[in-house]
Amino acid sequence: MKETLIRSLSGLLYVVILIACLQFEYAITVLLFVFGIISIQEFKKLTQLKSNIPYLIFIVLYGLIAYYKLFKLDLEAANDAIQVLTVLTIFVLLFLIRDLFSKKIIPLFSSKRFLLTTFYITSGFIFLFLIANYYEDYNPNILLGGFILVWVNDTFAYLVGKNFGKQKLFEKISPKKTVEGFLGGLFFACVASYFIANYTEILNSTYWLILSIIISVFGTLGDLIESKFKRQAQVKDSGTIMPGHGGLLDRLDSIIFAAPFIYLFLRILHYVS
Numbered sequence: 001m002k003e004t005l006i007r008s009l010s011g012l013l014y015v016v017i018l019i020a021c022l023q024f025e026y027a028i029t030v031l032l033f034v035f036g037i038i039s040i041q042e043f044k045k046l047t048q049l050k051s052n053i054p055y056l057i058f059i060v061l062y063g064l065i066a067y068y069k070l071f072k073l074d075l076e077a078a079n080d081a082i083q084v085l086t087v088l089t090i091f092v093l094l095f096l097i098r099d100l101f102s103k104k105i106i107p108l109f110s111s112k113r114f115l116l117t118t119f120y121i122t123s124g125f126i127f128l129f130l131i132a133n134y135y136e137d138y139n140p141n142i143l144l145g146g147f148i149l150v151w152v153n154d155t156f157a158y159l160v161g162k163n164f165g166k167q168k169l170f171e172k173i174s175p176k177k178t179v180e181g182f183l184g185g186l187f188f189a190c191v192a193s194y195f196i197a198n199y200t201e202i203l204n205s206t207y208w209l210i211l212s213i214i215i216s217v218f219g220t221l222g223d224l225i226e227s228k229f230k231r232q233a234q235v236k237d238s239g240t241i242m243p244g245h246g247g248l249l250d251r252l253d254s255i256i257f258a259a260p261f262i263y264l265f266l267r268i269l270h271y272v273s
Helices: 002-022 025-047 053-070 075-102 110-132 141-164 179-200 205-233 248-272
Strands: 168-170 174-178
Touching: 002 025, 002 141, 025 053, 025 110, 025 205, 025 248, 053 075, 053 110, 075 110, 075 205, 075 248, 110 141, 110 248, 141 174, 141 179, 141 205, 141 248, 168 179, 168 205, 174 179, 174 205, 179 205, 205 248
Parallel strands: none
Antiparallel strands: 168 174
16 A cells, blocks of 8 residues: 555656646756656666766757757757757667567667667657657647657556456566557557647647557557566666656656657658648
8 A cells, every 4th residue: 555655646746747847848858858867877777888978978969959949049950960860760769679579688789778878768858858849839738748648558558458458468578568458558548639639739630649559559669678678687677766666767668769750750740731
């Protein structure tokens, strides 16, 4: 009972801080920066990377893009850099997905660990920032909707899997995940997308439905990939910063993995609309 209460209060505090900061452009910029630094620290421990260079890369990349976006400087140059970052990030994440299905362990030679901290962790937080700043005027509703869809997907995947799950989704990595749970999370995320579309009025219900599928699929892959890193490191959680939940990366693994694909979808919408 006490553990459940601690877990609930810890999760509630996380949600309250996130939603409160989303109301203010500078506040969410700082919060994502802090979350990024903590997540890099946790990921470095998982991959046994001793170097502090990933912190420097994160500070430079995140700082530059945030500076250009917040103060609306040379946006054309910034957009060119973001396009390059998008392509590189998508390629690295696709290779991670390949490793998830084709390798017993994810290879972690030195150069790959730097690639992962840059294009898996750092890029994830940069794209979360860019999603909130996608339009000329700051509007956090797409990012908030993304987090809500992750929470809905995770909650109902757990509930459906616990009560009706029979077929294991990826037993060697995450024994508790089931196909029925995944489909249940996906279904309720799709349902939630309809209500988000009516509340936000930024994207229509069809676009939000597509986003819910992107978030459910790539969010689940992100969760499985982080689980594989933890299994390789022989730890249960990525950290201890959130009592009852583990590390911050444990809570953000789904959304930071899905973020580049969300942003890519928004870019495609921009070009075809």
